Amino acid sequence: MRARDAIAAAAAKLPGDCPRLDAELLAAHVLGVDRNELLLRHLHDDLDEAAFGALVERRMGGEPVAYILGHREFWSLDFRVTPDTLIPRPDSETIVEAALAAAGPAPRVLDLGTGSGCLLLSVLHERPGAWGLGVDRSEGTASVAADNAQRLGLADRSAFIVGDWTAAIGGRFDIILSNPPYVGTEEVLAPEVADYEPGSALFAGQGGLDDYRKIIPALTTILSPGGSAHLEIGYLQADLVSEIAVAHGLLPTLRRDLAGRPRCLSLRAADAG
Template sequence: MAEHQTVGEAIRAAAERLGATSDTARLDAEVLMAHALAASRSDLLLRHMRDPAPDGFAALADRRAAQEPVAYITGTQEFFGLPFSVDARVLIPRGDSEVLVETALGERPGARRVLDCGTGSGALLLTVLANLAEATGVGIDASAGALAVAAANAQALGLAERARMVAADWRLPDWTGGVDGPFDLILANPPYVEDDADLAPSVRSYEPASALFAGPAGLDDYRILIPRLPALLAADGLALVEIGHTQADAVAALGAAAGMASRLVHDLGGRPRVVVFSC
């Protein structure tokens, strides 16, 4: 980009370039420019459009043109109104997952103990704890890198004293040994993508495969995790499990085989999103 460009001109040029690979090219360019200026997007639009474009913006736009997710470039993603630090060690929290949090808070506002299976960035667990002042929680993950990100987010959100991050891999025997139940709420967004799924390059090339793929039908992790949930649930507890839009019947059947009743919650787009289990 030319050195004499203004912020507004640089954004327009970047948006035109990013249009070849992004459906949100203008927004991407604005968010990256705000990051380069260490300003909010609203301040960018109100106060900085005629300023000289910062030197670092071109490199950020190059990364986005290579389809690296904006959240990884900026290092942050908002979820349920809270800021979460993210990097390539964790999945980027999606707005679709907010329905799981909304359901948990609506169904068990008095929950005191929460377990998050596959915590990643900690987004689900920490958002629930932020809205349940009396609750404590445990986030488990098989990835040491993910646990480090989650712990940092807990610290940044002032929740470190109420959230404990534990290394646990449900693919291994006796993984519940370090997880002391029972829990009033269990949250889970396990890997559920089919191995041969047609994913956007920004997802397949950048986000951690171990948190995405779960066998030919995307059900491998459900088959392991769901049968263990009854032993971890309190008598009136609920387990909320995020699913792919074609997996509702299969996941509900796994719960039924484990002695649990279930109901389905849809997201704002009308797609099946969360199965709610109870014993």
């Protein structure tokens, strides 16, 4: 079957908001090309129906495309992902934007709960003089992040360790990044998130604030003078997380994502101006 026809048939039955896109990505994977190359040159190629059908079946069962393919684009970079890691999402690029707006040419960068390493490595990619440390409590996740650093040519300017938030940290950093778990245990998530992405990276107690209460008090001891921290938040959490920050002498500034939703709190010491 031609790729064009297989894609159309799959898109008619796939779940999710973007079935055509998902079908194109799966077909491109089977053909060994990227999606742009598929659309430009390979829609009339014969597609291995058995291989494509197996991937379509996985997607119909709810498995996210990123896990099926083993990678996901973020900040125009290609990141390997596994079920150990959250899938990078475009909304989180707001954190990178905030960090770059605050960063000098050669910052020391810390990423707490680094996951795939997408936040840290995106900042390092944009700041050739920067050096960064990623921390994650999962050894498997830290290994994925280190592999992404190697693949992106950033291994010589980054390191990844296994630890519980700031417990293993010594020294101070100019930029601190974090996309911590912030989903309340009472919240209901879409099945493809709840059933496939790691719950330890999603849920943070009643109201989803438990990890902010661990991270924020430690920031004043690991931020460099004039440094800033940039935390992803749930869209209803801006006021609550800001209250935690202010109680620990930090001034919050809210940044919204492209959809206009609260997405990032940038924190500075109150005496830093």
